[in-house]
Amino acid sequence: MTETGCKDPVILNLWHPIAAVAETAPGRVADTVLLEERLGFAIDDAGNAAVWRSRPGLATGDRVEPLEVRDTLPAKLAYGYLWTSLGSPEEIFPIPEFAEPDRRRLNAATIGVNVSAPRAIENFLDMGHFPYVHTDILGAEPHTEVKEYDVEISIERDEILATRCRFFQPMASTTSSGGADVDYIYRVPHPYCSVLYKSSPVDEKRLDVIAVFLQPIDQEHIHAHMMLCVLDEENEDKVIKRFQQTIFGQDKPILENQFPKRLPLDPRAETPIRADKSAIAYRRWLSQKGVTYGVIPALG
Amino acid sequence: MITLYDYELSGNCYKLRLLMSILGIEYKTAPVDFYPGREHKSEWFLKLNPLGQIPVIDDDGLVLRDAQAILIYLAAKYDPSGTWYPRGNPALLGKISQWLSFADGITATASAARLHDGLFYALDIDAARAGAHRLFRILDEHLWFGEREDRDWICSAPSPTIADIACFPYVMLSEEGGIPRQDYPAIRRWCDRVKRIKGFTVMSGVFPAGPA
Numbered sequence: 001m002t003e004t005g006c007k008d009p010v011i012l013n014l015w016h017p018i019a020a021v022a023e024t025a026p027g028r029v030a031d032t033v034l035l036e037e038r039l040g041f042a043i044d045d046a047g048n049a050a051v052w053r054s055r056p057g058l059a060t061g062d063r064v065e066p067l068e069v070r071d072t073l074p075a076k077l078a079y080g081y082l083w084t085s086l087g088s089p090e091e092i093f094p095i096p097e098f099a100e101p102d103r104r105r106l107n108a109a110t111i112g113v114n115v116s117a118p119r120a121i122e123n124f125l126d127m128g129h130f131p132y133v134h135t136d137i138l139g140a141e142p143h144t145e146v147k148e149y150d151v152e153i154s155i156e157r158d159e160i161l162a163t164r165c166r167f168f169q170p171m172a173s174t175t176s177s178g179g180a181d182v183d184y185i186y187r188v189p190h191p192y193c194s195v196l197y198k199s200s201p202v203d204e205k206r207l208d209v210i211a212v213f214l215q216p217i218d219q220e221h222i223h224a225h226m227m228l229c230v231l232d233e234e235n236e237d238k239v240i241k242r243f244q245q246t247i248f249g250q251d252k253p254i255l256e257n258q259f260p261k262r263l264p265l266d267p268r269a270e271t272p273i274r275a276d277k278s279a280i281a282y283r284r285w286l287s288q289k290g291v292t293y294g295v296i297p298a299l300g
Numbered sequence: 301m302i303t304l305y306d307y308e309l310s311g312n313c314y315k316l317r318l319l320m321s322i323l324g325i326e327y328k329t330a331p332v333d334f335y336p337g338r339e340h341k342s343e344w345f346l347k348l349n350p351l352g353q354i355p356v357i358d359d360d361g362l363v364l365r366d367a368q369a370i371l372i373y374l375a376a377k378y379d380p381s382g383t384w385y386p387r388g389n390p391a392l393l394g395k396i397s398q399w400l401s402f403a404d405g406i407t408a409t410a411s412a413a414r415l416h417d418g419l420f421y422a423l424d425i426d427a428a429r430a431g432a433h434r435l436f437r438i439l440d441e442h443l444w445f446g447e448r449e450d451r452d453w454i455c456s457a458p459s460p461t462i463a464d465i466a467c468f469p470y471v472m473l474s475e476e477g478g479i480p481r482q483d484y485p486a487i488r489r490w491c492d493r494v495k496r497i498k499g500f501t502v503m504s505g506v507f508p509a510g511p512a
Contacts, residue, residue, distance in 0.1 A: 022336075238337060242331050253476065
């Protein structure tokens with residue numbers, strides 16, 4: 001790393017996830033890194049949270065009352081995670097399904113990955129790799145074709161939406177009883193977060209929600225927080241988490257071997273195919289927003 | 301029937317799944333939420349293994365912990381060919397034990413580095429990586445000299461032994477701990493040979509061999 005610190009105002013002003021609430025010991029100081037800044041944070045049993053730039057006097061593991069910490073950064077609990085910002089954030093993007101009471105809401109895991117956030121988002125959007133990387137789970141040969149789907153950049157909601165995605169999956173979720181054509185909708189409502197909706201094997205009218213919320217450590221390292229919000233009354237939490245971790249564990253070496261690690265935004269930098277329609281929209285959207293952190297900006 | 305107390309992303313659990321797949325042993329999986337749930341430190345699990353480590357197997361009431369110990373048990377009991385752990389060959393058994401110990405050293409270094417990078421374990425990452433490189437250098441030389449005398453496997457036997465299974469997973473997953481293998485060509489060729497063993501199976505992070 002030659003540069004130090006994030007100077008990208010778009011990224012600085014966003015909410016970023018820094019910890020799963022379920023994995024945070026209540027009333028204790030914990031620490032993490034966001035955009036190359038070392039942060040301390042704490043959450044109490046009542047759901048009060050505080051985040052601050054690390055400083056002497058608040059050491060990891062110390063007891064602390066979040067409400068009594070002064071000189072703090074913005075803090076918010078949403079979708080099972082603690083979010084903060086190094087700038088002035090607007091409202092966080094909505095996931096209305098998260099409020100539906102019959103859903104299982106879990107942090108499948110938070111995993112450190114040696115990749116830029118945009119590369120990881122782009123991989124999450126890609127269906128073409130399913131049969132090869134997630135063999136016999138999210139895809140299988142010879143069902144390798146990515147059929148035509150629609151992508152729009154919603155100006156009003158400021159997010160990317162990919163719809164009418166359909167893929168044959170041997171085992172789409174823990175509740176699957178066999179292979180099926182599965183419908184997908186992808187949202188990218190935040191440069192480093194994506195929300196996926198896919199057919200629920202237990203209720204044909206509803207969709208499971210799986211999100212990746214990426215915490216940028218620096219331009220080439222992330223903590224990937226994987227949120228599940230699914231319909232499943234059969235399986236224990238650990239079985240649902242295991243399914244998602246298995247899939248993420250398959251993606252991890254692919255992500256870590258991407259070169260260059262930062263996502264090139266120049267349309268001529270990498271040759272896309274039809275399956276990459278959502279990736280093309282994502283790169284264009286990042287360019288339009290003027291994102292420079294974690295990417296190689298297009299020249300001119 | 302064997303029950304394997306298992307975590308998908310664990311290389312030590314994977315080595316048992318791998319040997320059982322190769323030997324065609326049927327087993328049930330009991331998932332352990334190693335991360336983020338730390339279920340291996342929970343009360344019920346500590347009754348099974350007071351060391352709080354995975355994997356553990358239960359074979360009709362025989363409870364065994366320690367991946368290397370379980371490899372010995374499975375091969376001794378379930379390998380009719382007797383080649384994976386050749387009980388009648390003391391010299392070879394000594395060598396196999398030596399490399400099972402070496403595999404524990406790989407766990408303490410390469411696997412530790414992977415836990416640091418991926419799951420945020422607090423440890424001396426530079427020492428872990430340096431330790432792994434030291435072991436990989438030794439293994440690479442051993443395999444390289446083996447190739448000069450037509451030895452394909454870690455031990456001097458015509459077919460692989462549990463020493464190969466014990467060492468393979470955390471060598472294969474080393475890049476997740478920031479330990480590249482480009483300087484170890486003999487290790488890379490050996491990994492490819494392991495992937496071509498009949499009955500080979502993958503785990504998350506390990507891909508099958510490419511077309512020959």
